Amino acid sequence: MSKRRGKCVPPGLRAIQASGDGLWELDLASGTAWFSDWFHARLGWRPDEVRHTWSALRDAMTPDSWRVLLEEMRNHLESDTPFDLELPLTVGGAQTGWWRFHGRAERNELRHPMYFAGCARDVSAEHSLRAGLAEEITWLRGAFEMMPAAAAVLDDSEVIVAVNRRWRDLLTQRAALREHGGLGGTLRQVMASAGAEHARCERVALDDQGRRTLVLWHDGARARAPREDSR
Numbered sequence: 001m002s003k004r005r006g007k008c009v010p011p012g013l014r015a016i017q018a019s020g021d022g023l024w025e026l027d028l029a030s031g032t033a034w035f036s037d038w039f040h041a042r043l044g045w046r047p048d049e050v051r052h053t054w055s056a057l058r059d060a061m062t063p064d065s066w067r068v069l070l071e072e073m074r075n076h077l078e079s080d081t082p083f084d085l086e087l088p089l090t091v092g093g094a095q096t097g098w099w100r101f102h103g104r105a106e107r108n109e110l111r112h113p114m115y116f117a118g119c120a121r122d123v124s125a126e127h128s129l130r131a132g133l134a135e136e137i138t139w140l141r142g143a144f145e146m147m148p149a150a151a152a153v154l155d156d157s158e159v160i161v162a163v164n165r166r167w168r169d170l171l172t173q174r175a176a177l178r179e180h181g182g183l184g185g186t187l188r189q190v191m192a193s194a195g196a197e198h199a200r201c202e203r204v205a206l207d208d209q210g211r212r213t214l215v216l217w218h219d220g221a222r223a224r225a226p227r228e229d230s231r
Contacts, residue, residue, distance in 0.1 A: 019119075020038075021121045022036055022038030022042070022121070023035075023036040024039070024118060025115060025117040026116040027114075028105075028113055028116060029114065031053065032053065035051055039051075039120070043059075043060050065087040065090075068087065072085050076116075077105055077113045080105075083104060084100070085100070085101055086101075089124075097124030098127040099121065099122060099123065100120065100123045101118065102118050102120075144164050145165055147164050149217070150164070150167040150218075151217070152214075153206070153215070154187055154212070156209075158187050159184065159185065159186055160182050160183055160185060160186070160190060161183070167217060170219055171190075174195060174196070187215060196219070199217060199218070202215070202216040202218065203215055
């Protein structure tokens with residue numbers, strides 16, 4: 001042990017305290033549990049309030065989340081599947097964030113689980129970021145679908161991985177690949193099947209590595225305003 005101001009500090013304790021994660025350990029034989037101070041601070045437990053059972057977390061979760069947590073624990077203990085999941089945190093009946101639980105069982109020589117230990121991390125910020133990105137992606141997909149120009153997205157092998165409504169309409173008009181707009185085929189194959197080998201296509205790189213390319217198909221059609229009859 002190292003000494004700090006006259007006190008012995010067990011190896012690894014500083015790293016544990018600096019990790020910012022909540023630590024927990026469950027003795028499966030006795031059913032008793034230990035929780036680090038991280039849980040006390042976030043769940044409003046008093047410093048002198050000792051929680052000895054795993055069900056102490058139940059008040060911080062909705063019934064559905066608690067059921068999912070127990071189910072994932074059982075799957076890990078019985079089948080050794082990974083125990084890694086995110087659940088909403090509820091304090092005082094209101095959702096206050098998201099936690100990620102990660103852990104594993106310690107087994108004896110007969111492969112029977114004896115202890116179950118791991119960590120919990122507050123991933124509220126990451127969850128909000130992912131939710132915001134999902135909304136942005138949904139909006140961008142809608143904008144892509146409604147673009148007035150015929151558009152397709154190619155991968156780095158020139159295979160079409162996405163098309164918009166105008167692209168599908170053009171292929172339908174040409175009676176070519178009308179069902180799926182050429183998804184899964186190369187741009188050369190699709191344009192050949194549509195008799196548009198010499199069509200003017202504009203390319204725009206969607207990333208710096210060239211893994212995705214936006215292709216705009218200019219079919220030459222232009223809307224014309226009606227002309228007044230000459231007098």
